[in-house]
Amino acid sequence: MRRVLSDVNEGALEGLAADLGSEGAEIFCKVVDVSEYQQVEALAEYAYAQFGQVDLLFNNAGVLISGFSWQRSLEDWQWIMGVNFWGVLHGIKAFVPRMLAQQSEGHIVNTASIAGLLASPLMGPYTVGKQAVVALAETLHYELASIDSKLSTSVLCPG
Numbered sequence: 117m118r119r120v121l122s123d124v125n126e127g128a129l130e131g132l133a134a135d136l137g138s139e140g141a142e143i144f145c146k147v148v149d150v151s152e153y154q155q156v157e158a159l160a161e162y163a164y165a166q167f168g169q170v171d172l173l174f175n176n177a178g179v180l181i182s183g184f185s186w187q188r189s190l191e192d193w194q195w196i197m198g199v200n201f202w203g204v205l206h207g208i209k210a211f212v213p214r215m216l217a218q219q220s221e222g223h224i225v226n227t228a229s230i231a232g233l234l235a236s237p238l239m240g241p242y243t244v245g246k247q248a249v250v251a252l253a254e255t256l257h258y259e260l261a262s263i264d265s266k267l268s269t270s271v272l273c274p275g
Contacts, residue, residue, distance in 0.1 A: 117141060120163040120170075122148035150177045150203030151195070153210070160210040169218045175207035176227040176272075178246070185240030193241045200245030204252060212256075212267070221266045226253040230275025 119141055123129040126147050133143050144166055148155045163170050179199045181192050204226050215222045231239060232246035253271035260267050 151198030156206040196241035224269040
C-alpha cells in the first residue's frame with residue numbers, strides 16, 4: 117500500500133514514516149496543520165499528483181485541554197475545534213469530491229472519540245468537537261448512500 121502521511125509535528129511524522137518504511141511501504145510525508153483548509157487542500161493535490169487516486173482517507177487528529185468550559189479561553193475553544201472538528205471537515209471537503217470523481221470504491225474513516233458519544237466534565241471543547249465529528253460522519257454516510265456512491269464512511273470512537 118502506498119501512503120501519504122501528514123502531521124503538524126514534523127518529528128513525529130518522520131518517526132512514523134521510518135517505522136512504516138522499514139516494512140517496505142511506499143510513503144510520502146507532508147507537514148500539515150489540518151485546522152487550515154488551504155494546507156489540507158494542498159495535501160489532497162499532492163496525494164493525487166503522486167498516485168492519481170485515493171482509496172482510503174483517515175481523518176484522525178485531536179487535541180485536548182482540560183478544565184471548566186467557562187474558564188477555557190476563546191482561543192482554546194477555537195484551537196481545539198479547529199483541529200478536532202474543522203480538521204475532519206477540511207479532509208472531507210478536500211478529498212471527497214476527488215474520491216467521488218474516481219468512480220471507484222473507497223472508504224473514509226473519521227476519528228472521533230468515546231467523547232463523541234459521552235460527555236464528561238472538564239472536557240467541554242474536546243467533547244463538543246468530537247460529538248460534531250460523529251454527527252458529521254453520520255451525515256456523510258447518509259449523503260453518500262443517497263447518491264448511490266461507491267464510497268463508504270465510518271466513524272471511529274476509541275476509548
